[in-house]
Amino acid sequence: MHFLHHIFPTTLLAAVLLLAWQLYCTLAGVSPLLLPAPLDILRALVVERARIAPHAFSTIWVATLGFSTSVLFAFAASIALHFSPWLQRGMMPLLVASQTVPLVALAPLMILWFGFGLLPKVLLVILVTFFPILISLLSGYSQVPQAYLDLLHAMRASKWRLFRRATLPMARASFFAGLKISATYAIVATIFAEYAGARQGLGIYILTAKNSFRADLVLAAVVVSAGLTLLLLGALQLIERLTGKSRFEGQNAAG
Amino acid sequence: MLRVEDLTLRVRGRNLVTGFSCELQQGQITCLLGQSGCGKTSVLKWLAGILPKAINASGRLSLDGAPVQTPHPDIAYQPQSDALFPWLTIAGNAALGLEMAGMPAKAAIQKATALFGAFGLSDCETLYPEQISGGMRQRAAFLRTILQDSRFILLDEPFSALDAVTRLRMQEWLCTRLTETSRGVLLVTHDLHEATQMADRILVMSNGSGPLLADIPMMTPRAGRSEAALAEIRTTLKSLLLET
Numbered sequence: 170m171h172f173l174h175h176i177f178p179t180t181l182l183a184a185v186l187l188l189a190w191q192l193y194c195t196l197a198g199v200s201p202l203l204l205p206a207p208l209d210i211l212r213a214l215v216v217e218r219a220r221i222a223p224h225a226f227s228t229i230w231v232a233t234l235g236f237s238t239s240v241l242f243a244f245a246a247s248i249a250l251h252f253s254p255w256l257q258r259g260m261m262p263l264l265v266a267s268q269t270v271p272l273v274a275l276a277p278l279m280i281l282w283f284g285f286g287l288l289p290k291v292l293l294v295i296l297v298t299f300f301p302i303l304i305s306l307l308s309g310y311s312q313v314p315q316a317y318l319d320l321l322h323a324m325r326a327s328k329w330r331l332f333r334r335a336t337l338p339m340a341r342a343s344f345f346a347g348l349k350i351s352a353t354y355a356i357v358a359t360i361f362a363e364y365a366g367a368r369q370g371l372g373i374y375i376l377t378a379k380n381s382f383r384a385d386l387v388l389a390a391v392v393v394s395a396g397l398t399l400l401l402l403g404a405l406q407l408i409e410r411l412t413g414k415s416r417f418e419g420q421n422a423a424g
Numbered sequence: 425m426l427r428v429e430d431l432t433l434r435v436r437g438r439n440l441v442t443g444f445s446c447e448l449q450q451g452q453i454t455c456l457l458g459q460s461g462c463g464k465t466s467v468l469k470w471l472a473g474i475l476p477k478a479i480n481a482s483g484r485l486s487l488d489g490a491p492v493q494t495p496h497p498d499i500a501y502q503p504q505s506d507a508l509f510p511w512l513t514i515a516g517n518a519a520l521g522l523e524m525a526g527m528p529a530k531a532a533i534q535k536a537t538a539l540f541g542a543f544g545l546s547d548c549e550t551l552y553p554e555q556i557s558g559g560m561r562q563r564a565a566f567l568r569t570i571l572q573d574s575r576f577i578l579l580d581e582p583f584s585a586l587d588a589v590t591r592l593r594m595q596e597w598l599c600t601r602l603t604e605t606s607r608g609v610l611l612v613t614h615d616l617h618e619a620t621q622m623a624d625r626i627l628v629m630s631n632g633s634g635p636l637l638a639d640i641p642m643m644t645p646r647a648g649r650s651e652a653a654l655a656e657i658r659t660t661l662k663s664l665l666l667e668t
Contacts, residue, residue: 314505316503319469320507322472323473323474324520324521325497325525
């Protein structure tokens with residue numbers, strides 16, 4: 170049932186798309202230098218796997234490190250902003266403004282300021298992923314039903330207890346939604362940072378392949394980056410499930 | 425005895441409640457009736473110490489003659505919905521009030537589960553609110569309220585979400601539980617049948633402009649009330665409510 174509902178439509182559509190792409194490349198005689206066919210990309214992926222793997226590991230390491238740090242920062246910031254409406258009013262415009270800075274301008278500057286090491290890349294991932302997580306948490310905090318708040322206030326619960334017992338659990342679904350959005354940005358941001366300057370990573374691999382006019386290798390790296398993103402999303406899905414989502418979001422309410 | 429004196433509630437320059445006074449006795453159920461919007465729930469929220477900031481209140485509240493600040497440990501409040509937290513088990517929900525009062529979680533859950541049988545919740549300890557029926561949810565909410573060991577309980581239309589049969593059963597059941605525990609109850613309701621069957625005393629609120637329209641003590645005990653006598657009181661209440 171799960172396969173028919175979720176996996177089958179995706180698999181079918183992807184297969185149709187890839188088949189159309191393959192047929193177009195074969196029948197129209199498009200040069201593989203311009204547009205490699207899916208089979209060419211697959212071949213490149215197999216041949217280059219030993220070279221791509223270390224780059225992929227480097228990318229996922231930076232993305233995971235940056236993403237995890239971002240989650241911690243966003244969580245701490247969300248608590249501070251939740252308990253201080255004054256701080257929230259002051260910080261929100263600044264945080265929104267920070268999101269308007271184009272990555273293309275910021276990434277080379279980060280490399281310039283912090284060198285080719287881990288730091289500029291992690292900082293860039295944090296900058297990109299921090300905001301959606303923070304916003305999802307703050308939005309979740311504001312969704313506590315008034316009846317829950319009334320109940321706990323009448324029980325003379327302290328602000329912290331009220332936050333821990335009602336506000337925080339209420340924000341769970343919203344938090345995971347924000348995490349999933351940010352996870353997709355994390356890999357892209359890492360590749361972007363590597364593209365601006367790095368010793369290893371899919372970004373630098375893509376740059377080298379592009380400079381050698383190897384579109385098949387560029388697309389092979391893109392396939393790997395998509396795989397890494399799915400891996401990160403899968404890990405989040407697993408964490409969400411293991412920490413009890415299904416417990417209270419099921420549909421089996423008694424009459 | 426819990427006494428409210430001269431309570432006036434104002435919202436956006438308009439009097440929602442004017443000069444409301446009443447006394448709640450332990451072991452008695454007092455029903456608060458009135459038209460929609462007359463401020464019944466606001467009175468309850470003022471007593472519980474959770475009045476929205478937009479409403480200005482003036483009035484005095486005293487317990488056994490001494491003025492008290494709300495929220496107060498001797499006044500428990502149950503909102504209109506059961507307000508069970510979906511991420512807590514039924515045992516966790518029932519123990520919430522005890523935990524908030526400072527009891528360690530384990531001890532609170534133990535104390536709560538000891539009463540599950542009496543509240544018709546046997547074998548529900550580890551279930552989640554979505555997994556039990558509306559009547560059971562309401563019983564779990566009552567258990568959470570009663571476990572707080574407060575002398576007075578404020579109930580805001582606790583049966584409004586229940587079907588007719590479950591409502592009748594729950595009314596009877598709640599009266600028995602409350603008699604056993606000797607609490608003073610202030611019950612807000614729209615239902616005249618509910619008021620006449622459950623109350624020891626019925627207060628009818630006016631629509632903002634003045635004090636109470638009526639304060640009707642129910643002379644006979646609940647079990648001895650005849651349907652004819654209750655129908656007569658309901659007719660009186662109906663005409664009072666329609667006049668306002």
